[in-house]
Amino acid sequence: MSDLAFTPAVEQARLIRERKVSPVELTELYLERIERLDPQLNSFVTVAAESARAAAREAEERLPEPDLPPFHGVPISLKDLDVTAGIRTTMSSRPFADWVPEFDSAMVGRLRRAGFVFLGKTNTPEFGSRSVTESELNGACRNPWNTDLTAGGSSGGAAAALSAGLCGISQGSDGGGSIRIPASCCGVFGLKPSRGRISGAPTFGSIIEGFATSGPLGRTVKDAAALLDVQAGYEVGDPFWATPPERPFATEAGRTPGRLRIGIALAPPLAAAVDPLCEEAARAAGHLLESLGHHVEEATPDWHSDTYLEDFGTIWAGSSAYFSMAPYAAVEKLNQALSDRAEATNAKEYVSTVMRMQALARRIVAFWNDYDLLLTPGLALQPVPVGWGTEGDDVWEQFDRGWRFTPFTQVANLTGQPAASLPLFWSAEGVPIGVQLVGRPQGDAELIRVCAQLEEARPWAGRRPPVS
Numbered sequence: 001m002s003d004l005a006f007t008p009a010v011e012q013a014r015l016i017r018e019r020k021v022s023p024v025e026l027t028e029l030y031l032e033r034i035e036r037l038d039p040q041l042n043s044f045v046t047v048a049a050e051s052a053r054a055a056a057r058e059a060e061e062r063l064p065e066p067d068l069p070p071f072h073g074v075p076i077s078l079k080d081l082d083v084t085a086g087i088r089t090t091m092s093s094r095p096f097a098d099w100v101p102e103f104d105s106a107m108v109g110r111l112r113r114a115g116f117v118f119l120g121k122t123n124t125p126e127f128g129s130r131s132v133t134e135s136e137l138n139g140a141c142r143n144p145w146n147t148d149l150t151a152g153g154s155s156g157g158a159a160a161a162l163s164a165g166l167c168g169i170s171q172g173s174d175g176g177g178s179i180r181i182p183a184s185c186c187g188v189f190g191l192k193p194s195r196g197r198i199s200g201a202p203t204f205g206s207i208i209e210g211f212a213t214s215g216p217l218g219r220t221v222k223d224a225a226a227l228l229d230v231q232a233g234y235e236v237g238d239p240f241w242a243t244p245p246e247r248p249f250a251t252e253a254g255r256t257p258g259r260l261r262i263g264i265a266l267a268p269p270l271a272a273a274v275d276p277l278c279e280e281a282a283r284a285a286g287h288l289l290e291s292l293g294h295h296v297e298e299a300t301p302d303w304h305s306d307t308y309l310e311d312f313g314t315i316w317a318g319s320s321a322y323f324s325m326a327p328y329a330a331v332e333k334l335n336q337a338l339s340d341r342a343e344a345t346n347a348k349e350y351v352s353t354v355m356r357m358q359a360l361a362r363r364i365v366a367f368w369n370d371y372d373l374l375l376t377p378g379l380a381l382q383p384v385p386v387g388w389g390t391e392g393d394d395v396w397e398q399f400d401r402g403w404r405f406t407p408f409t410q411v412a413n414l415t416g417q418p419a420a421s422l423p424l425f426w427s428a429e430g431v432p433i434g435v436q437l438v439g440r441p442q443g444d445a446e447l448i449r450v451c452a453q454l455e456e457a458r459p460w461a462g463r464r465p466p467v468s
Contacts (some may be wrong), residue, residue: 004258005029006468008461009074009169009223013115016073016212019063023073025167027056027117030075034101034166040147040467043161045138047087053203055117058154068070072115077167080121080138081128082214083203084108084428092126092135093335095326104271107203107214111171114230119167122157126332127323128173129316131181131402132389133157136332140386141187142435144465145431149383149404152182158217164468167221176316177211177409183217184378185436187423187463189451190217193223194442195416196240198231206239208319209354211413219461221452225300226250227442240416242442251443253452260365260372260450262289263299268380268407277376277433281425285435285454286375286423292453301367305413309403312410316351317341334395357416361415368417368440373450376408376432378421404426408436418444420451423460430466 004012004021015021031049039046052075059073076082081091083105084385090096104112111118123133124142133141141156143149144164151160155172159182172179174192181391183190198214200207207213214231214377218224228249245252264286266279286296305311320339328336345353367374389402403410412419418439426432439447455461 005033005165006464007168007364008220009071009218009343010226012074012168013071017068018090019157022119023056023059024053024073026073027052027075029395030119030167037164037467038166041142041144041160042139043078043121043122043141043151043157043164043166044120045090045092045104045157048087048118051086052119053119053198053213055420058428059115059117069113069115070226072118072377074169075214076111076116077119077120077158077170078108079155079172080124081173082171084106084118084121087121089121090137092124092138092321093323094137094330097137097331100104100264106199107231110230110233122155122161124154124157124172124245126335128154128175128178129335129338130154130389131406132384133182134386134390140387143383144467145187147467148385149431150185150386150389152185152287152383154178155217155241156182159183159188159190162186162217162219164186165464167410169227170217171214171227172217174413175208175213176413177406179215179217180378180409180419180436181406183421183423185383185432187426187432187460187465188217189221189224189423190214190220190229190421192412192419193228193232194242194418194444196238196242197228197444199233199238201235205237207322209315210240211315221448221455222250222253225253245445246330249448252448255449257446257453258320260294260373261370262286262294262296262373263367264296264375266298266377267300267302269303269305269411270403270407272380272404272407274377275382276377277382277427281433282375282377282435285424288454288457289375292457296375299371301364303341303360303364307356310361311353311357311397311419312348314341314345317345318350334398337395339383357414364411365415365441372440372446374437374438376436378408378436379405381405382427382433383431412438415441417441418446421455422451424454424458
């Protein structure tokens with residue numbers, strides 16, 4: 001039965017349609033594994049066992065029907081930042097500890113219509129504002145490869161649950177690397193899609209100036225691509241709109257990418273020391289891409305800016321407006337500090353910051369006039385110990401430390417380009433070391449094709465962490 005827990009979600013859907021696996025059987029398998037294994041990880045903050053069982057029974061009753069949705073009866077985990085009707089949504093913040101929304105976000109509604117069974121909500125830092133998943137309300141999420149280490153953030157619970165076989169596929173979100181960071185830490189595949197690919201309706205419009213988006217984490221590239229297919233789509237009033245794909249993203253996972261020109265950048269856009277093993281993983285990925293017929297050379301986008309971290313922090317602080325309904329004194333000190341910074345920034349300063357960042361984004365994107373993809377280390381450091389990202393009393397020092405842990409990820413949020421974390425390497429101690437690929441603007445399909453090619457050359461889905 002443990003093999004079934006690690007079976008890719010697309011394959012689970014096929015087994016259900018062919019009546020070889022029952023939605024009830026699959027849901028019970030995951031609920032049992034969550035109860036038995038998750039106390040070591042704390043990846044779930046709400047387990048919706050009762051509603052999941054009801055949804056699985058209903059899915060089983062509908063099996064004789066024709067034209068079932070693509071993921072009919074397949075269990076999934078949802079990040080606890082996303083609004084879910086009838087399922088507690090805490091955002092890992094004490095003011096929302098008991099909030100049970102009466103509506104779904106548009107993206108969650110798409111997942112329901114795709115046939116998924118919702119197992120529950122996964123752990124995240126308060127309002128997703130850290131690169132590690134630790135909060136005062138919900139505690140720390142731990143890495144299934146080594147529980148002394150972080151699972152990353154802010155979709156840490158999503159990645160840890162998927163890695164440990166507590167779900168077959170996970171939904172996450174990414175505003176500065178929040179899908180790719182935990183994917184790198186936990187040894188799964190994570191994809192941040194292009195800006196405008198997935199709607200933030202009805203709660204959010206331009207989330208953090210368009211930096212943030214929902215997205216998939218999968219055991220395989222095809223799983224993530226198939227989840228993107230059902231997540232994606234325009235909703236009336238969306239401020240951004242991505243061109244619809246020529247064909248389903250899931251079909252791109254089997255298509256040949258052709259010979260591509262790939263630049264590899266080993267120095268991040270802000271001053272941060274890069275662990276030699278993270279750099280070595282990126283170089284090794286470059287050699288692998290060369291062996292697959294691609295042209296790879298060291299080349300770095302024009303991404304240096306003396307005000308990069310300061311400007312990103314100003315815009316990030318502005319995100320506190322999205323959660324201004326929470327009483328100031330009840331939220332964590334970091335989010336209080338972000339709120340204070342936002343209130344101290346006048347409109348002219350904020351608009352000037354946005355304009356500088358937009359100009360920088362245009363400069364960076366020019367790199368893709370000459371290259372098809374950018375390859376970088378996934379993170380600047382190996383997965384850090386639990387507590388490393390939150391220790392000390394200076395919250396701005398914590399904030400700065402978090403960005404220097406993850407200096408390669410934020411660029412794709414700034415530019416709106418698709419980017420993926422691939423679990424191609426592990427340390428001698430058995431800890432995942434991810435690498436990042438950034439695609440051209442709206443180049444999700446091409447990015448998926450190359451990621452699937454790398455997965456075929458160096459498969460990762462068969463690896464199992466100690467907590468599994």
